[in-house]
Amino acid sequence: MGRPPCCDKVGVKKGPWTPEEDIILVSYIQEHGPGNWRAVPTNTGLLRCSKSCRLRWTNYLRPGIKRGNFTEHEEKMIIHLQALLGNRWAAIASYLPQRTDNDIKNYWNTHLKKKLKKPQGSEGYFRDGLSSSSSTTSPKQISRGQWERRLQIDIHMAKQALYDALSPEKSSGLAELKPSIGYISYAKPRCYASSTENIAELLKGWMRNPSKPASKNSATTQQSFDNVAGMTDSASKAGTPRKEDTSSMEMSEPFESLFVFESFDSSNSDISQSMSPEASLFRDESKPDLTAQGQLSLLEKWLFDDSPNQGNDYQLSDIKLDENANFV
DNA sequence: AACTCAATCAACCGCCTGGAT
DNA sequence: GATCCAGGCGGTTGATTGAGT
Structure with missing residues (x-):
């Protein structure tokens, strides 16, 4: 008898994550903390396998992740x-x-x-x-x-x-x-969706182009995050938080609450100094203490x-x- | 401009481990 | 000790992108 699948394969979505899904996941983890992945899909309504949620978090959404070129x-x-x-x-x-x-x-x-x-x-x-x-x-x-x-x-x-x-x-x-x-x-790393700030920017960019098919957009979540990172980066370099025309954002209600959260790491320049308690929690969780x-x-x-x-x-x-x- | 091919990387799959029962 | 289950890990896949022709 083979091992049963980790989750019900029927109705489980596969493929690239959309910004919406990312936000739902991040928001849930902010509230409940990482762990108990089994419960994440049911509690969030995400049509994703628990493993997929964990992987998405650990490999992409977790605070403090540096992406891009290796030095x-x-x-x-x-x-x-x-x-x-x-x-x-x-x-x-x-x-x-x-x-x-x-x-x-x-x-x-x-x-x-x-x-x-x-x-x-x-x-x-x-x-x-x-x-x-x-x-x-x-x-x-x-x-x-x-x-x-x-x-x-x-x-x-x-x-x-x-x-x-x-x-x-x-x-x-x-x-x-x-x-x-x-x-x-480190030298200022490129952090992607590691903070709600970034997520917010991401969503902003994503919502500005709602006409783009979700598949393409979701497939390019990476690029969206790239842009986001670039923008927040330059903003933080200037020492002023980006106060973009949030008024221009048409934000759907479920996401609004996200933007009142404190950033995980409001500045990427020195993560250790700027981590919120939540981020510290994530930091502790994020990597095994070898x-x-x-x-x-x-x-x-x-x-x-x-x-x-x-x-x-x-x-x-x-x-x-x-x-x-x-x-x- | 159109096509091919290689490079890249996010995500999936299946196995393993360790804790709970 | 046996079994179940969730989480973790490493290998692999496949979609996308960019370079070359």
Whole structure:
């Protein structure tokens, strides 16, 4: 007997989310908090599977998500973390608090894999031994001793490469490596529908073009958010909240209440400072707290310790990572 | 302008895990 | 211990977009 579907497939909508659905979902989560996804479709009236709601929230609507181009620094971190952790995107994402696992996975599959295949040379930090031996050779094909030795070598190489990549001129590397302990002040990220402000702008833009077919518009929710982000971005840069002609908006009643909410993060420039209590709640929820602070610092020490035999008595085995980060 | 093809990425699918009973 | 169920995760798909011809 097969496993029953997570939700009743009949009448469940699929495909891209419309701005309306986004707003309904965000508004519901603002009120009830994330979690109990099973109840979300029934309580909101969304014709979506609970999984779809959760995915939409975690990958797109959650506050503090940065989208768009990956910086070289992020790229390097992903490469090295992938070498260390394998395709455990959620674990990797916990080191890049503003990126989702899906985003990282996509970026890896579309960009970094290609770089991997390129002959070594330009990517000096990306060496065959680091990437291929650890990820493509099955441990079962070699003896345990050999495999462990190889793993140690790989880890050492990864450490070395990570150190090379992130230091010394990139001192922000250490800070950014901290997994989701708090949001770090980055260069102004492109936040999309992460705030009700953005949602409001989104809806505004969306309602201005009601003639566009919903499918096209929904398919371009991303672009809508892009525009929104761009607008709010420039507005916040100017230091003045956008007070656009909201009068021109013809807002349907169910959405009105949204706009009296406080922003999740009224300015994207420093999320940690501007988070509302709700946003803090979401922040806590949004990413797994990979480790306790102490464990993290151990990990950092280990990661950046270039000379493990120089009297440091912390070892890999001492780092009690949670389920995301065991190396074997 | 029209067409083809590759790249991108949001979303889905199915498996796994862990908690509840 | 067995079973059920919700949530989480990674792999994959398919619609859209943009570049090239």
